[in-house]
Amino acid sequence: MMALRLIWASIYRKPLGWAFHVLSLALGVAVVIALIAIDNGLDTRFQRDLGGVDLVISGKGSPLQIILSSIFQIDQPTGNIPISVLDRLKRNMMVKDAVPISLGDNIGGYRIVGTSPDYAKLYDAKLAAGRWWDKPLEAVLGAEVAREEHLKVGDMFVGEHGLARGGEKHTATPYHVVGVLAPTGAVADRLALTDISSVWKVHEHENAEHDAAVAAETSVGNEPPDTYPAVGQEVTAVLVRYRSAMGALMLPRLFKNVPNTQTAVPAMEMARLNTLLGTGTDVLRAFGIGLLALSALGFFVALVSAVQERRRELALLRSLGGSPWLLLRLILLEAVLLGLTGGILGLALGRIAAAVAARAVAHGGGPLIALPPIGRIDALIVGAAVLIALLAALLPAFSAYRLRPAQVLRS
Amino acid sequence: MRPTEQIIFASLRDDILLLFTERWGVDLPMKFSIPERPVDRVDYAVVLAPEAVSATRSDADRLHFMLAVTDLVAGYGKRPLARLEALEVKAGEAAVLTGPSGAGKTTLLLAIAGLADRLSGHIAIGDEDVSALDARSRDKHRGRHIGLIFQDLHLIPGLSTIDNLMLAPYASGAPADRDRATALLNRLGLGDRRRAAADTLSRGEAQRAAIARATLLHPQLILADEPTASLDDEACEAVLELLVEVTQTSGAALLIATHDSRVKARIGHVAVAESAA
Numbered sequence: 172m173m174a175l176r177l178i179w180a181s182i183y184r185k186p187l188g189w190a191f192h193v194l195s196l197a198l199g200v201a202v203v204i205a206l207i208a209i210d211n212g213l214d215t216r217f218q219r220d221l222g223g224v225d226l227v228i229s230g231k232g233s234p235l236q237i238i239l240s241s242i243f244q245i246d247q248p249t250g251n252i253p254i255s256v257l258d259r260l261k262r263n264m265m266v267k268d269a270v271p272i273s274l275g276d277n278i279g280g281y282r283i284v285g286t287s288p289d290y291a292k293l294y295d296a297k298l299a300a301g302r303w304w305d306k307p308l309e310a311v312l313g314a315e316v317a318r319e320e321h322l323k324v325g326d327m328f329v330g331e332h333g334l335a336r337g338g339e340k341h342t343a344t345p346y347h348v349v350g351v352l353a354p355t356g357a358v359a360d361r362l363a364l365t366d367i368s369s370v371w372k373v374h375e376h377e378n379a380e381h382d383a384a385v386a387a388e389t390s391v392g393n394e395p396p397d398t399y400p401a402v403g404q405e406v407t408a409v410l411v412r413y414r415s416a417m418g419a420l421m422l423p424r425l426f427k428n429v430p431n432t433q434t435a436v437p438a439m440e441m442a443r444l445n446t447l448l449g450t451g452t453d454v455l456r457a458f459g460i461g462l463l464a465l466s467a468l469g470f471f472v473a474l475v476s477a478v479q480e481r482r483r484e485l486a487l488l489r490s491l492g493g494s495p496w497l498l499l500r501l502i503l504l505e506a507v508l509l510g511l512t513g514g515i516l517g518l519a520l521g522r523i524a525a526a527v528a529a530r531a532v533a534h535g536g537g538p539l540i541a542l543p544p545i546g547r548i549d550a551l552i553v554g555a556a557v558l559i560a561l562l563a564a565l566l567p568a569f570s571a572y573r574l575r576p577a578q579v580l581r582s
Numbered sequence: 583m584r585p586t587e588q589i590i591f592a593s594l595r596d597d598i599l600l601l602f603t604e605r606w607g608v609d610l611p612m613k614f615s616i617p618e619r620p621v622d623r624v625d626y627a628v629v630l631a632p633e634a635v636s637a638t639r640s641d642a643d644r645l646h647f648m649l650a651v652t653d654l655v656a657g658y659g660k661r662p663l664a665r666l667e668a669l670e671v672k673a674g675e676a677a678v679l680t681g682p683s684g685a686g687k688t689t690l691l692l693a694i695a696g697l698a699d700r701l702s703g704h705i706a707i708g709d710e711d712v713s714a715l716d717a718r719s720r721d722k723h724r725g726r727h728i729g730l731i732f733q734d735l736h737l738i739p740g741l742s743t744i745d746n747l748m749l750a751p752y753a754s755g756a757p758a759d760r761d762r763a764t765a766l767l768n769r770l771g772l773g774d775r776r777r778a779a780a781d782t783l784s785r786g787e788a789q790r791a792a793i794a795r796a797t798l799l800h801p802q803l804i805l806a807d808e809p810t811a812s813l814d815d816e817a818c819e820a821v822l823e824l825l826v827e828v829t830q831t832s833g834a835a836l837l838i839a840t841h842d843s844r845v846k847a848r849i850g851h852v853a854v855a856e857s858a859a
Contacts (some may be wrong), residue, residue: 173745173752180740487736490697491795492725492754494718577698578658580732580807581688 178505192473193513196466200517200556201524202459204549206452208525212540219357222293227435228256228426229408234435235443241272241408242437244282244358248274251405252432260409265418271406273370276330281316283330283363285370294357300324301350307369311350313360322348344373356541463559470563474506478567482579489576502568510560514553648673648835649803654703655858656693662701662858664689669853676829676836678846681855687839690855691805695728696720708802725754729796733808735788739781743772746780747795756799766794789821797828804829806838810845822848
């Protein structure tokens with residue numbers, strides 16, 4: 172107890188200096204902890220959102236964009252593909268599941284996804300209330316959509332055109348909420364699911380305009396007619412799960428030469444995404460470790476100067492019967508306590524920063540990052556902060572141990 | 583025992599009262615007080631016969647003096663700085679260690695405390711020959727049996743007055759008796775200042791707090807280095823009076839290193855430090 176009071180007295184004399192050193196250590200810890208939490212949270216979230224999908228087939232475009240738009244629902248789709256692709260996939264022996272999705276509208280920024288009930292099975296989504304749809308313009312809402320939009324079974328809502336707020340309202344074709352999903356912790360929480368035919372129904376008038384455009388273009392012979400699949404029989408993408416590993420070898424090849432279709436393998440695109448994001452994460456992590464190293468240096472300088480300034484106090488303790496070990500222990504304990512304070516503060520700051528970042532990403536239309544609970548890795552980082560402080564204190568503590576009290580006291 | 587009984591000295595060793603008398607025959611039990619500590623009741627006593635007294639005379643003399651220094655040469659490392667030929671101070675009494683500036687009064691004081699190096703000579707404190715102790719034992723002995731008062735007082739700012747006192751048991755490993763510290767502060771008129779931060783105490787209050795810390799653990803020897811330097815006559819007299827009173831009531835020996843003539847005039851018993859450089 173007296174040791175703690177002595178340490179407090181030391182801090183009391185230079186509160187700003189110590190606050191700076193503890194804070195710099197805390198910031199280093201916070202950066203590392205926040206990055207790891209977000210990294211793990213994204214990994215978990217991505218794995219959950221992937222829902223075991225092995226292949227996505229969509230309109231011609233970037234495979235990464237296809238994965239982002241069709242699985243994570245965070246990018247614009249590349250384009251539609253004929254529904255015949257879906258039929259072809261369903262007939263294939265290597266395909267276990269082929270789930271269509273059709274995008275185009277939103278409710279309060281949440282996407283309305285035309286699909287089949289199989290989509291919910293990808294995420295083990297269960298109904299918390301109501302039932303599944305059995306006709307067009309009936310919708311089952313994800314847990315977050317229902318909560319944020321204050322909708323419940325029996326309510327009606329009107330979709331807006333496009334994937335972001337502010338589009339034209341489809342007032343003529345309101346949806347009827349027939350079910351609400353229990354939270355899944357996956358992308359399904361942020362979607363309004365409906366039958367794929369609902370999307371076609373809502374966009375019937377656009378289809379008519381589209382038909383006219385196709386007729387006009389084909390009449391002047393600008394485009395071959397088969398690039399325009401029959402409207403009303405399109406989907407945005409098909410999510411595929413293989414029955415066996417053979418599918419991974421064969422299926423992408425089968426669709427390689429189908430006009431206006433693009434295959435995307437989630438595992439490959441995720442690896443590419445990790446490489447893209449990984450560089451930034453590595454830089455930030457190196458920044459955090461650099462901060463930790465810098466704070467270790469700061470601790471070292473501060474403790475050397477503290478021992479120098481406290482020579483009379485330390486000499487007094489020797490004059491009162493304290494052994495050199497007592498002084499050594501006192502300096503090390505001080506470093507451990509300050510390191511622990513910095514570590515715990517860093518843990519709190521890092522977790523708050525990670526939560527704020529996760530919320531910002533989610534508000535920006537990105538995935539809701541599932542931050543892992545505080546665990547062993549966080550404890551290890553706090554322990555590393557304590558160790559850094561302890562290492563920084565070794566030399567100052569040894570200099571306290573070697574103090575010649577008589578020379579200090581007689582001066 | 584009759585009040586006129588001739589007792590050379592009494593000492594408690596392993597809780598057995600040793601009475602060194604000139605002749606046989608002492609009535610026990612009795613209320614008794616000896617310099618090492620007050621004794622309310624004597625349970626066991628060994629009364630030594632005149633022959634035994636004679637045989638143990640030198641031992642008795644050594645024990646009789648709470649501080650006995652002979653031919654001490656002190657310094658730092660192997661470099662001698664100060665010399666003190668002889669000094670004996672009885673329990674409850676005070677002595678002054680004086681000498682010209684640079685003679686090494688403080689070095690001698692610190693050597694007696696085991697903080698500066700003893701290059702030759704002997705130092706006995708109470709019944710312990712501290713010359714024979716190793717570094718760790720010297721630290722322990724100093725913590726338990728010696729109270730030091732410095733000119734700069736060395737109270738730690740940021741700690742309360744009472745916590746500055748409690749540093750003594752913390753550093754020495756002695757049991758922390760907060761009640762005794764409170765009682766001591768009350769006795770020295772600092773009761774209402776015990777929770778005040780040390781850096782808010784006046785010079786006089788700080789001086790009393792430093793004296794209280796030095797005497798908290800019932801030391802056998804109190805060493806004070808220039809306790810009256812830069813004090814006016816009134817403050818000097820107050821400090822000396824307090825030191826002498828504390829010494830007498832605690833039964834410790836007091837050694838003051840100073841060249842302050844007011845202290846020499848007040849204490850009387852003077853030893854002179856010589857430079858050995």
